[in-house]
Amino acid sequence: MADSQPELPEAHHADLESMLSRKFGKEVANYFSGSPLNRVSFLRTDHVFLSQAFKHPSASFLLFNELSPLVRSSAELAFVRLADIQPLVGPDPYSKPEAELIRDYNSAAPTPQLIFLGLDGRWRKEGEDKSGFVYKDVYKGAPFFALDVTPAEGGGESVVALRSKAEDLIKKFEGEDLRFEGGRHILSFPALDAAIYAAARHTMDWNKRNPFCAACGYPTLSTNGGFKRTCPPADQNPAAKPLPPGGTLTTSTIEPPTNRPPCPTRNAISNVSFPRTDPTIIVAVVSADGRRLLLGRQARWPPRWYSTLAGFIEPGESVEEAVRREVWEESGIHLGRVVVHSTQPWPYPASLMIGCVAQAVPGEDGEKIDMGHDAELEDAKWWAAEEVREALNVGSAGLGEEPGKDYKGGLRVPPRTAIAHQLMLAVVERGFVGGGVPKV
Ligand SMILES: [Zn+2]
The missing domain is CATH 3.90.79.10 (Nucleoside Triphosphate Pyrophosphohydrolase)
Structure with a gap:
């Protein structure tokens, strides 16, 4: 077997004997599973949590350029710190509650795709390390995020400025002996990093493929820490696509009145709003x-x-x-x-x-x-x-x-x-x- 093949992750409670393990044998944990991160998916709408996690000194960011991850080598992901990416994302993309971001949505002012991946609780096993992030005394561990640094396409002042910042960031990292790893199917990272990368790449790819609402066709906004595409009722972009013939203005609990047509994804939980x-x-x-x-x-x-x-x-x-x-x-x-x-x-x-x-x-x-x-x-x-x-x-x-x-x-x-x-x-x-x- 070629030496370059990474080990598989360890199955959970691999040594625990149970009625099921006796009947069906030991569980096999395949490569790309076994993430060390606690996703705390129920906290994704809580911007107080996301803001604190984002700004914590233990936060790590995995960068993607055209879905290629930033690496030190083919066998090692490069996680970077907040200070490295702040020129692109600003001081705190979670400073406003999610409802306000939806209310103020402007399709002409895109923001880089950011995804909250979870909390790495492994630091607790090392004993006395008190530097990890803690939220509400219960949710602990170093926060992990993924960030898209692909230079934005298109015109408009905001887009051009964002593109320039992304290009500067890419140049900076490539000057530090890091690179964005190309290749169709990467299978070379150690198991735990591979699992973090898999969740990040899958979610990043889904966001990039779904800039428009599958129900009504209008541009969408990334919400829920990167795990939802919301179809906002209003678009502050003065050049936003006008209502289609026969469309009518409606009002919403979120002001101002909508300038987009009604969309079924706003009235009920819709599977087109979540990653597939x-x-x-x-x-x-x-x-x-x-x-x-x-x-x-x-x-x-x-x-x-x-x-x-x-x-x-x-x-x-x-x-x-x-x-x-x-x-x-x-x-x-x-x-x-x-x-x-x-x-x-x-x-x-x-x-x-x-x-x-x-x-x-x-x-x-x-x-x-x-x-x-x-x-x-x-x-x-x-x-x-x-x-x-x-x-x-x-x-x-x-x-x-x-x-x-x-x-x-x-x-x-x-x-x-x-x-x-x-x-x-x-x-x-x-x-x-x-x-x-x-x-x-
Ligand atoms: Zn829609």
Whole structure:
């Protein structure tokens, strides 16, 4: 296995024996889960809390430029301090209550996207450290935020000024031997930092994709510490888009009267106002006799690279049904029982990978591969458990990496940071299916 692969996070209470752990085995915590942060999501509307957390000397900020995080190296995120970012964000973006920010909304005066990620309570374990942040005597730990420093696009005085400040900040950090790490799928940070990064990137990406209300089409404002897009009833921008033909002025409990049309997101909790997570199934398919695994490959992958089958869950589908449909569509295999093994947040851009193990229906009707339905995969085939085991041990690597020099096998598989790897491991090494899989 390539040495560059980070360890997985530790499962919660990994050593605690329970009825569930005896029946189902130990919990597997996949890479990108296991964040050390307490999100205290119920405090996101409390600007007294956010303001104090933001200004506390222990606060850390993770910066993104076009969704690329600021790093010291490919294996180390660079968290910066308040003084570093104040030229861009000002003294306190939470100085006014949220209702006032909504009332005073002006689409011509954007502010940099800031996200409150949570409180890192680990300092308490170190004993006498009293420097951590404490709110209402209960909520403790160093605050973490994410900040978008992508230079704003467009014209207008406020936008040009903001762009210039962002560009200055980027130059400053790049002059300090830091850089914004590009690349499509970063999988190189240590587990705890990776979990913080995953939540930050997912939420940042969602904010950037949703500058307009999905219900009425007007510009939205980031609220709830970056976890909501609010569609304000009024826009102080004199050049704001006028009401559409037939639109009428309405009044609101928040003054001044609205100059935007009514929007259903203001009257009830609306799912278009909150970050989305896309459920995705990924499955290790085991033959009826438990001795083989079904793996498939896409044409764009490196030679010999195979993985478990995966796909998005569709509306009106259970996890089990999505697994059976995807596997039949991509390989022609018919599945019987489907069991959830573990899950993985996947911030590229917004997936939750629901990792399953499933067993094929015995015989020609169930296990015969037919690639004639969906053209998504270039190939799918059954691999002996022994071959998969060897590939996991010595032949796994990221998509752009080479496996260890000693590996001469014909199968390459994803690194341990991918849930696909953990699902295969569960079957061929850890007896997840039971007694059917022989060990070498
Ligand atoms: Zn709206």
